[in-house]
Amino acid sequence: MTTNGFIQKLTEFKEYLKIMKSYEEAVGLIYWDMRTGAPKKGISTRSEVVGVLSGELFKMSVSEKMGEMLAYLTEQDHFSKLDRIEQRIVTESKKDYDRSKRIPPQKYQDYVVLTAQAESAWEDAKHQSDYAMFQPYLEKIVAANLEFIDLWGYEGHKYNTLLDMYEPGMTVAKLDQVFGALREKVVPLLAAIQASPHQPKTDFLKQTFDKEKQKKFSLYILKQMGYDFEAGRLDETVHPFATGLNPGDVRITTRYLLDDVNSALFGTIHEGGHALYEQNISKDLIGTPLCTGTSMGIHESQSRFWENMIGRSRPFWKRYYGDLQNNYSGQFDNVPVEDFYRATNEVKPSLIRIEADELTYNLHIMVRYEIEKELFSETIRVADLPEAWNEKYKDYLGVSPANNGEGVLQDVHWSGGAFGYFPSYALGNMYAAQMMRTIRKELPDFDGLIEGGNLLPIKDWLAEKVYRHGKALTPTEIITSVTGEELNPDYLVQYFNEKYGDIYKL
Amino acid sequence: MTTNGFIQKLTEFKEYLKIMKSYEEAVGLIYWDMRTGAPKKGISTRSEVVGVLSGELFKMSVSEKMGEMLAYLTEQDHFSKLDRIEQRIVTESKKDYDRSKRIPPQKYQDYVVLTAQAESAWEDAKHQSDYAMFQPYLEKIVAANLEFIDLWGYEGHKYNTLLDMYEPGMTVAKLDQVFGALREKVVPLLAAIQASPHQPKTDFLKQTFDKEKQKKFSLYILKQMGYDFEAGRLDETVHPFATGLNPGDVRITTRYLLDDVNSALFGTIHEGGHALYEQNISKDLIGTPLCTGTSMGIHESQSRFWENMIGRSRPFWKRYYGDLQNNYSGQFDNVPVEDFYRATNEVKPSLIRIEADELTYNLHIMVRYEIEKELFSETIRVADLPEAWNEKYKDYLGVSPANNGEGVLQDVHWSGGAFGYFPSYALGNMYAAQMMRTIRKELPDFDGLIEGGNLLPIKDWLAEKVYRHGKALTPTEIITSVTGEELNPDYLVQYFNEKYGDIYKL
Structure with a gap:
């Protein structure tokens, strides 16, 4: 031709x-x-x-x-x-x-119907804390995925094929290594934190906060982050999310809890981080399949970077605490900034993933990772999941659910067949810490920028290194080109040691 | 087979x-x-x-x-x-x-491009009151439509083919007759009204009205009309509209003018009338091309019926004026209900169609109808439109635009090629009056229902007779089955005579 x-x-x-x-x-x-x-x-x-x-x-x-x-x-x-x-x-x-x-159309159709039914069954099961209501659906979903894996093919471990859907190139071998290294350090750190006599006061976080004031402050912080309101909007939903329709239209939502000053704010910053990624994808990629984040893990690294490493940092609150105090006129008059900073970083093992703090969150993920891995090496049966779940929560976090509703049934993911998705959340934390290490080198006055309310150079740096590329670089290419090395859990460990060593005076 | x-x-x-x-x-x-x-x-x-x-x-x-x-x-x-x-x-x-x-694809494509360009040219032309900027586009659009009419075929008058797109079955012969009859009565009535010493006071309509209060009152009236908020929502836009996505999702918008108590309210009632039609189309028609209003004229009859014949009626204000007074606490304390009722029905010839009162509105339409008819009998040239426009305004309404921006360039319709659309507005008024005549027979206590705040039986009657059929009946079938006769302008004339004879004590 x-x-x-x-x-x-x-x-x-x-x-x-x-x-x-x-x-x-x-x-x-x-x-x-x-x-x-x-x-x-x-x-x-x-x-x-x-x-x-x-x-x-x-x-x-x-x-x-x-x-x-x-x-x-x-x-x-x-x-x-x-x-x-x-x-x-x-x-x-x-x-x-x-x-x-590779999936025969009829099989795919059946699977779509199955997962739709399963999600509705899961809702009822969770509501009634009755695992037996959900188990038959989950068995079919796992079986279907095993069949799909056979059709798709796999290398090394069947679960690798699922991981690759959310984090291209990620494997069980790699995750075993990074999660192992992380857990080895996080578990003793958590024990030390729990044993510390210097626990933060948190009672002032729980007052009644006017919704309009919460909204106003959330919008203010979004603007500070460089979220472009001509290319997006903030709405209210039960479950917050970000959705990038195109780089000129990236919408986020949040949820206002009237008795919690932090929930909507950090939810907004988190979704705002996702949105900054999508708003700053290069216009050249519009209309192509590369016009999206490169992986769930890299996407999550951005939401968590903005939420935790900026939003829950001391320089951030040195800058913005006065604004928060003004916004909630009177409600924080007697709370020093340091107390507020420590309260927003309270570490406390809990049962529910989405309520977990930055440190223990990773342990929630590891529980799910271990279970998913075993499901697809077929070394555990779906029937045995509640028991496995409870054991691992005891083992990793030292807590035991009172029922399956707050245990194995808490997340929607499995009802939709989204196996391999959970690790992204913890990968996001690791990627974020690793990137921060590089930013601190390249923008030496990183803390000073934040403390000066000068967040745009940070956004611009990330846009240049990460956001603009969309999916044109793989996750491995991104992390390597940005930080000079592949994923390395040590940076997250260091970050935790420094931050929580300081907060809990370890 | x-x-x-x-x-x-x-x-x-x-x-x-x-x-x-x-x-x-x-x-x-x-x-x-x-x-x-x-x-x-x-x-x-x-x-x-x-x-x-x-x-x-x-x-x-x-x-x-x-x-x-x-x-x-x-x-x-x-x-x-x-x-x-x-x-x-x-x-x-x-x-x-x-x-x-019948339209060759390339011709259709070219026409889509032409009208897109024309709309943007029209905006500039209107802004600068410069007809010459728009004229070449309008010439091409008229020429294209003449060509389409030849391809589509026509009976009697070329303009009939265009009328039929908005009001199936409508013809120049019929419109000449009904508009002629209407104009013959409206023009002298208007003269009598203008000569009347009993002009309503209207100054109290122009105060500053809190937007949230306007919104609250609009929502309240919508609810009274039987608008289903589980099948719709009210938003804010520059140009109010109603859109029926499906009968379970019919959204309306309105515009709040801070210095006008009536604009948002009657705008909401108007769009609410359109919405009641779409919300009450039979579920059996969902997914078919019949799941919509049967014609622009019948659709407009419903918005105008609710806006003018209910919303601007004396029984309506006898019932709801107290609520309005409470809503705008203090702002109407010294205004008797009768004054408010008369003010909302002030008749005053004006230049701008969308600001016209119920009576003179029809004259604005007739100007456009006469011009469109002549364009498609090719007895007038596009170049001569401003002159023809101004003459007819003088003739029908006794007013003369100071420039083409408030004259021939005022409406968007022609830039999109929507010839034949304007008559729908006046047809809506006639249909509405004709239907009211029948409702008054079948619900003898019609005024009592309104005065009792009992609007739902009226909505249910219209749903049964008109709304549920969607496009399953033609406009002629609808008006005939509801009222027992074809379109007859006499009912609108009678309604005007009674209403305005009373208000202006003629």
């Missing part, structure tokens, strides 16, 4: 992907609307709309035409003519295509 | 239409979002999403498959086996198909 033929094929391929991206964006907006205020009587018809658009998207993703275009563009002669970004687009598309194509 | 073959084809056809309706609903939601608060930096990418979905919808509407299905189902043998609703679906779909199919 001539060069013209090549260019034509490539253009056609890009147009095709752009159409797929349009469908994705439409579905994304519908979901945002459903969660932020769509009238409930319209939901059943709207769900059919989602079904139609998602169905069309899936059809396009496995179509004969897609197959032909990919076959053409992956031929060595043609592939070598593509630029780096185009090669990434083709490689990513081929990976998605192969993954979708 | 066997009965099974017939049923299979019919099912396939219905599924196909349902998918088209899903695309429409997705596009509708995107437009709603764009107008209510989508971040501006995301709009250009979002517009491409709209392009993709609308393009797909158009492709489906003129596809070979659509052609085949319609050919099959319109065959006498098959058509006769359809039930009444199915026949309407096929007939409507065939009409749309033929209309779209």
